[in-house]
Amino acid sequence: MAHSTITIRNVAERANVSTATVSRVLNNDPRVRSETKAVVLEAMESLGYKINFVARSLKTNRTHTIGVLAPDLSGDFFMFIAESMSRELTLRGYSIVVGTSRDSEEEEAKRLRHLAERLVDGVVLIPIGSSSAYLPQISALNIPIVFVDRGFVGYEADQVLVDNEGGAYEAVRALIREGHRRIGFLGGKPEVTTAGERFAGYRRAMEETGLEIEQRYVRFGHPTLPFGYRTMEEIVKDPDSPDTWFVVNLFAHLGATNYLVSEGGEMARRITFAAFDEMPYSPLLRYCRYAVQQPIAEMGKAAANLIIDRIEGKGPPGPQILRFKTRLIQHTLAR
Amino acid sequence: MAHSTITIRNVAERANVSTATVSRVLNNDPRVRSETKAVVLEAMESLGYKINFVARSLKTNRTHTIGVLAPDLSGDFFMFIAESMSRELTLRGYSIVVGTSRDSEEEEAKRLRHLAERLVDGVVLIPIGSSSAYLPQISALNIPIVFVDRGFVGYEADQVLVDNEGGAYEAVRALIREGHRRIGFLGGKPEVTTAGERFAGYRRAMEETGLEIEQRYVRFGHPTLPFGYRTMEEIVKDPDSPDTWFVVNLFAHLGATNYLVSEGGEMARRITFAAFDEMPYSPLLRYCRYAVQQPIAEMGKAAANLIIDRIEGKGPPGPQILRFKTRLIQHTLAR
DNA sequence: CTGTAGTATGTAAACGTATACATGAAGGCG
DNA sequence: CGCCTTCATGTATACGTTTACATACTACAG
Numbered sequence: 001m002a003h004s005t006i007t008i009r010n011v012a013e014r015a016n017v018s019t020a021t022v023s024r025v026l027n028n029d030p031r032v033r034s035e036t037k038a039v040v041l042e043a044m045e046s047l048g049y050k051i052n053f054v055a056r057s058l059k060t061n062r063t064h065t066i067g068v069l070a071p072d073l074s075g076d077f078f079m080f081i082a083e084s085m086s087r088e089l090t091l092r093g094y095s096i097v098v099g100t101s102r103d104s105e106e107e108e109a110k111r112l113r114h115l116a117e118r119l120v121d122g123v124v125l126i127p128i129g130s131s132s133a134y135l136p137q138i139s140a141l142n143i144p145i146v147f148v149d150r151g152f153v154g155y156e157a158d159q160v161l162v163d164n165e166g167g168a169y170e171a172v173r174a175l176i177r178e179g180h181r182r183i184g185f186l187g188g189k190p191e192v193t194t195a196g197e198r199f200a201g202y203r204r205a206m207e208e209t210g211l212e213i214e215q216r217y218v219r220f221g222h223p224t225l226p227f228g229y230r231t232m233e234e235i236v237k238d239p240d241s242p243d244t245w246f247v248v249n250l251f252a253h254l255g256a257t258n259y260l261v262s263e264g265g266e267m268a269r270r271i272t273f274a275a276f277d278e279m280p281y282s283p284l285l286r287y288c289r290y291a292v293q294q295p296i297a298e299m300g301k302a303a304a305n306l307i308i309d310r311i312e313g314k315g316p317p318g319p320q321i322l323r324f325k326t327r328l329i330q331h332t333l334a335r
Numbered sequence: 336m337a338h339s340t341i342t343i344r345n346v347a348e349r350a351n352v353s354t355a356t357v358s359r360v361l362n363n364d365p366r367v368r369s370e371t372k373a374v375v376l377e378a379m380e381s382l383g384y385k386i387n388f389v390a391r392s393l394k395t396n397r398t399h400t401i402g403v404l405a406p407d408l409s410g411d412f413f414m415f416i417a418e419s420m421s422r423e424l425t426l427r428g429y430s431i432v433v434g435t436s437r438d439s440e441e442e443e444a445k446r447l448r449h450l451a452e453r454l455v456d457g458v459v460l461i462p463i464g465s466s467s468a469y470l471p472q473i474s475a476l477n478i479p480i481v482f483v484d485r486g487f488v489g490y491e492a493d494q495v496l497v498d499n500e501g502g503a504y505e506a507v508r509a510l511i512r513e514g515h516r517r518i519g520f521l522g523g524k525p526e527v528t529t530a531g532e533r534f535a536g537y538r539r540a541m542e543e544t545g546l547e548i549e550q551r552y553v554r555f556g557h558p559t560l561p562f563g564y565r566t567m568e569e570i571v572k573d574p575d576s577p578d579t580w581f582v583v584n585l586f587a588h589l590g591a592t593n594y595l596v597s598e599g600g601e602m603a604r605r606i607t608f609a610a611f612d613e614m615p616y617s618p619l620l621r622y623c624r625y626a627v628q629q630p631i632a633e634m635g636k637a638a639a640n641l642i643i644d645r646i647e648g649k650g651p652p653g654p655q656i657l658r659f660k661t662r663l664i665q666h667t668l669a670r
Numbered sequence: 671c672t673g674t675a676g677t678a679t680g681t682a683a684a685c686g687t688a689t690a691c692a693t694g695a696a697g698g699c700g
Numbered sequence: 701c702g703c704c705t706t707c708a709t710g711t712a713t714a715c716g717t718t719t720a721c722a723t724a725c726t727a728c729a730g
Binding site for chain 1: 685686688689
Binding site: 052090 | 388389392398400409411414415417418421422425431434435452453560589592593596597619621
């Protein structure tokens with residue numbers, strides 16, 4: 001507002017060239033003679049020229065912005081993904097706009113459409129998960145999408161996933177190896193792919209070693225903090241319940257531990273968990289013997305590169321599914 | 336790509352009006368007759384018209400996007416701010432693009448400039464903090480900025496802050512009331528406003544009650560997890576060190592607690608903390624007697640509304656400084 | 671009836687950039 | 701020396717909107 005904006009035209013005048021040449025300099029077009037390039041650059045410098053990205057976007061139909069849509073910005077998992085994606089995207093000259101689906105599929109579809117309609121070149125989606133009813137709508141938008149964390153079976157798209165089955169299997173096997181025999185399952189709805197796969201890993205470990213899965217102690221639910229808290233409350237009240245549990249994610253784990261800490265009874269002292277996710281505060285999760293660590297930073301990086309490659313037409317033709325290995329971490333329980 | 340994009344012109348043809356009229360409908364201009372409006376809307380519907388925001392932005396010089404720049408996306412504080420801001424901004428029709436300053440002032444200035452240059456209508460900045468060397472550059476960009484969490488003395492700008500002094504004072508007073516006499520200070524560099532103010536609150540509480548501040552046990556540093564860990568390590572090794580500490584933020588607190596948990600010695604059992612911030616995993620911070628809770632969601636909401644009002648020219652003329660009260664939370668220590 | 675004000679719409683020029691096409695100069699080659 | 705290529709640059713249009721200005725029509729006062 002102080003002074004009216006400086007455009008490519010002003011630069012052109014100052015440098016005694018046409019706007020086309022200035023534009024070519026902006027885009028590093030090799031066809032421009034290095035002397036004139038120098039003149040143009042100097043003109044830009046002295047005028048304090050700044051490119052107008054909006055105008056460029058209008059012309060090129062590219063915003064160099066990618067959308068990231070997650071159930072909840074305040075989840076730890078998401079925030080580490082976002083952190084690593086942000087780093088990678090910035091490096092490659094992209095900006096990142098975020099959105100929240102608030103754990104509602106309707107909202108997810110709405111926000112996705114809003115993002116895709118014009119603002120972004122592609123979107124990275126951490127889906128709510130259970131259904132894919134709105135997916136046809138989305139693919140109609142004809143913009144690259146990369147799914148992270150939760151996949152969709154039968155939907156042809158790029159996906160960045162984790163070896164949920166293997167991670168769960170390893171953890172439960174480790175528990176069994178230490179002598180645990182009765183192991184419950186505390187986790188998400190089986191129709192969500194992550195939860196389903198983790199349950200499969202749990203089951204394989206149990207069946208392979210000839211251990212019985214007690215249906216009463218397989219607790220499915222929306223794996224939030226309150227869910228973990230309430231379920232653990234019930235479990236502790238049940239004198240017959242197992243002492244050992246595999247927990248499907250961080251929130252449920254945290255909720256369960258919070259309950260045990262608040263209750264502090266004798267039962268709590270016997271409980272042992274194995275659980276997905278490892279965070280800075282994991283040392284405080286005092287009943288957790290094994291943590292299944294996901295390579296979150298790598299996943300974010302992979303998602304970022306995948307979406308950009310897609311946008312820039314560099315990727316392989318078919319949909320790409322990346323599945324990362326987990327790492328089992330053993331904690332010492334101070335009892 | 337399936338079909339070429341549908342523009343205002345196609346709609347105009349279909350509805351037998353001019354593009355101006357279509358545009359007026361898009362902008363809810365009251366001058367258009369309701370009948371023709373209906374015709375236009377129907378034409379849009381049947382053609383599946385979607386407005387091109389980029390083109391609109393070029394014309395109006397507004398992107399309806401605001402930037403959020405934070406030291407680190409993966410901090411809990413930031414993520415709750417972002418969550419609440421995102422909610423509010425979406426409500427008011429804005430998108431949010433995020434950036435990271437990676438705890439480097441140079442990077443902060445760079446990203447800020449990049450954001451401001453053309454992409455966003457305004458930016459919400461959670462500053463690195465210590466200096467404001469680059470601020471003149473920024474205000475030259477002539478785009479509204481709201482500072483959150485950390486303020487700048489002597490810089491005329493909207494700020495959303497917390498009553499750091501009062502919060503710290505209250506917490507330390509509460510400790511003293513319970514009989515604690517020797518209380519150390521574990522915290523950030525005093526030149527960062529938040530840390531400085533919190534130290535002031537600590538000092539006031541100590542001086543008011545005639546207690547001595549032992550300089551040896553006032554530990555300043557960049558309050559990260561490793562800082563808390565290492566410092567606590569030193570403290571525990573010092574047999575003369577106090578048992579009670581006021582901790583300036585979550586990261587330092589977490590680091591300190593992580594050390595104590597890993598060490599598990601006798602000293603740990605005697606330690607008592609009062610500390611800023613309250614998070615879902617706070618119940619696990621087992622040496623924390625008092626937590627100073629910041630109204631993070633309200634702050635995010637306030638920041639969002641402040642920046643939008645500024646952009647839309649609705650706010651009061653002078654710079655606005657909002658200072659939120661903290662809430663003291665008492666935890667029961669299970670020993 | 672003329673003049674004026676108001677209302678609904680159209681015309682056309684921007685916004686700042688990218689790019690297809692045209693142009694002109696220089697060089698190579700038969 | 702004429703022709704074709706290559707290279708560096710210019711000309712002019714398009715991207716999809718918004719909006720100042722012009723226009724046409726109606727209504728109503730004088």
